[in-house]
Amino acid sequence: MQKLVLLGDEAIAQAAIDAGISGIYAYPGTPSTEITEYVQHSKEAKQKGIRSSWSANEKTAMESALGMSYAGKRSMVCMKHVGLNVAADPFVNSAITGANGGMIVVAADDPSMHSSQNEQDSRFFGKFAMIPVLEPVNQQEAYDMVHYGFEISEKYKIPVMLRITTRLAHSRAGVSTKDKRQQNEVSLPKNLTQFVLLPAIARRQYKDLLKNQENFTKESETSGFNKFIDGKDRKLGIIASGLGFNYLMENYPDRVCPNPVLKISQYPLPFDMIKKIAEECEELLLLEEGAPLIEEMLKGFLGNNLKIKGRLDGTVPRDGELNPNIVAKALGMTDIHGKDVPAMVTPRPPSLCAGCPHIDSYLDLKAVLAEYTPGRVFADIGCYTLGALPPYNSVNSTVDMGASITMAKGASEAGLKPAVAVIGDSTFTHSGITGLLDCVNDKTPVTIFILDNATTGMTGGQKSSATGRIEDICKGVGVDPEHLHIINPMKRYHEENMKIIQKELSYEGVSVIIPRRECIQTIGKKNKDKSEAEAAK
Numbered sequence: 088m089q090k091l092v093l094l095g096d097e098a099i100a101q102a103a104i105d106a107g108i109s110g111i112y113a114y115p116g117t118p119s120t121e122i123t124e125y126v127q128h129s130k131e132a133k134q135k136g137i138r139s140s141w142s143a144n145e146k147t148a149m150e151s152a153l154g155m156s157y158a159g160k161r162s163m164v165c166m167k168h169v170g171l172n173v174a175a176d177p178f179v180n181s182a183i184t185g186a187n188g189g190m191i192v193v194a195a196d197d198p199s200m201h202s203s204q205n206e207q208d209s210r211f212f213g214k215f216a217m218i219p220v221l222e223p224v225n226q227q228e229a230y231d232m233v234h235y236g237f238e239i240s241e242k243y244k245i246p247v248m249l250r251i252t253t254r255l256a257h258s259r260a261g262v263s264t265k266d267k268r269q270q271n272e273v274s275l276p277k278n279l280t281q282f283v284l285l286p287a288i289a290r291r292q293y294k295d296l297l298k299n300q301e302n303f304t305k306e307s308e309t310s311g312f313n314k315f316i317d318g319k320d321r322k323l324g325i326i327a328s329g330l331g332f333n334y335l336m337e338n339y340p341d342r343v344c345p346n347p348v349l350k351i352s353q354y355p356l357p358f359d360m361i362k363k364i365a366e367e368c369e370e371l372l373l374l375e376e377g378a379p380l381i382e383e384m385l386k387g388f389l390g391n392n393l394k395i396k397g398r399l400d401g402t403v404p405r406d407g408e409l410n411p412n413i414v415a416k417a418l419g420m421t422d423i424h425g426k427d428v429p430a431m432v433t434p435r436p437p438s439l440c441a442g443c444p445h446i447d448s449y450l451d452l453k454a455v456l457a458e459y460t461p462g463r464v465f466a467d468i469g470c471y472t473l474g475a476l477p478p479y480n481s482v483n484s485t486v487d488m489g490a491s492i493t494m495a496k497g498a499s500e501a502g503l504k505p506a507v508a509v510i511g512d513s514t515f516t517h518s519g520i521t522g523l524l525d526c527v528n529d530k531t532p533v534t535i536f537i538l539d540n541a542t543t544g545m546t547g548g549q550k551s552s553a554t555g556r557i558e559d560i561c562k563g564v565g566v567d568p569e570h571l572h573i574i575n576p577m578k579r580y581h582e583e584n585m586k587i588i589q590k591e592l593s594y595e596g597v598s599v600i601i602p603r604r605e606c607i608q609t610i611g612k613k614n615k616d617k618s619e620a621e622a623a624k
């Protein structure tokens with residue numbers, strides 16, 4: 088056993104290595120990125136031959152992890168919450184195929200939307216797929232739950248979800264590790280039609296999944312991750328999940344709460360434990376880091392017999408992450424230490440780095456679009472989304488990865504001409520290629536900017552899937568080479584670039600313009616690595 092100081096994400100990664108994974112599959116997304124990066128940088132993982140390079144998107148990652156599980160080995164797939172929307176098809180179906188080698192799906196949620204478009208709660212997805220969901224309250228539990236998750240995944244032949252949130256993913260604590268386990272040998276499922284979801288097979292396996300719900304609930308009642316902690320003051324019982332439990336305990340310096348507390352960290356819900364606290368207390372307070380999932384279920388489950396307080400009745404704010412002060416107020420205390428705690432960090436609006444190639448791309452585009460009425464730029468998700476803010480004010484939509492090309496297509500077909508899409512290189516390979524194919528098939532008049540900075544800038548500079556090959560992909564999809572241009576987004580090429588953009592905006596078909604210049608952050612990082620390597624010689 089070792090004692091390590093790890094981020095929540097790192098605790099998950101180290102646990103996966105120790106528990107004998109053979110592969111981790113992921114597409115970057117805050118707050119999940121560091122899990123895969125840790126495995127990528129781990130000497131131990133390299134020695135053990137654990138595969139860990141980035142996938143093109145979350146769906147391909149999920150399917151590859153399922154394939155590794157089919158072959159009998161342990162796999163992990165990681166993504167941010169919105170990535171689970173992209174991977175939803177294989178995710179939900181994997182509950183019906185089941186697993187062979189242990190498989191853990193890590194969904195990293197971002198309540199308060201620190202770096203996301205929404206704050207959806209992945210526990211709903213786990214419930215929807217009807218698989219066991221684990222929700223750690225601290226880094227040690229995150230580590231332990233990976234080991235346990237693989238065990239129940241292999242015991243019930245089912246993928247298991249590990250749901251974490253931003254603060255746990257990105258904060259450090261001491262973690263005690265467990266004995267290391269060997270990787271599984273390749274061994275195919277006993278039933279070679281297990282993964283064939285033809286209706287006759289799927290119907291049978293769906294019944295098995297339904298039957299297994301009782302077993303999953305029994306595990307929730309007995310695993311030890313769900314705990315009833317008794318308290319003398321039975322006027323109020325508290326049900327706390329995820330970080331909600333920690334914030335509750337932070338209000339009591341000796342970590343003794345006077346009220347009975349039910350800590351929930353494993354789903355399906357342990358209904359016997361819930362019954363117990365509901366029967367013993369006059370009112371219940373729900374503290375959930377995320378949406379009021381348990382609260383909504385309990386309102387149905389317990390009927391009108393008991394007052395249930397939480398996010399739905401306004402005792403706790405309906406949106407955003409919790410903190411110790413919000414919990415203190417919900418308990419009727421003034422706040423954690425008897426006085427209001429000021430904000431520690433003044434929020435600072437994000438902006439493009441000085442010298443970023445996207446700045447020049449927007450200046451080129453903006454200058455040409457000045458001739459037209461505003462409101463025709465459909466952008467995507469990446470550093471270039473910041474083009475929506477002053478001084479550029481150049482972006483009219485940002486919805487989900489890949490939506491730029493397809494929204495520009497729909498708007499063009501509605502009569503908005505010219506219609507412009509702006510998408511990054513990583514986002515293009517994640518989910519822009521199919522939209523481009525739709526445009527080519529329909530010969531839709533759109534001008535598509537693929538901003539090729541040779542990296543996945545927004546999430547910290549991970550390798551982009553098709554660096555240097557974007558134009559070949561476009562040609563392969565069917566873009567006319569006459570309307571495919573690579574430009575250099577620099578001040579000195581401004582006039583030249585404007586002419587190309589002007590010409591393509593008036594073309595009644597699909598044009599692709601690729602402004603190509605490397606992200607200055609990755610150039611800086613490469614230079615730093617190079618000089619460190621030279622200094623070490």
Ligand SMILES: Cc1ncc(C[n+]2csc(CCOP(=O)(O)OP(=O)(O)O)c2C)c(N)n1
Nearest residue numbers: 116170468469470511512513514543544545
């Ligand atoms: C479905 C989904 N997965 C992951 C993310 C996290 N994410 C935001 S932007 C981005 C990619 C940005 O790379 P790129 O398109 O190359 O643009 P850049 O930031 O380099 O300008 C990622 C991975 C997300 N928002 N949604």
Ligand code: SF4
Nearest residue numbers: 440443470544606607
């Ligand atoms: S990280 Fe790179 S792509 Fe992102 S704003 Fe900075 S220079 Fe631009």
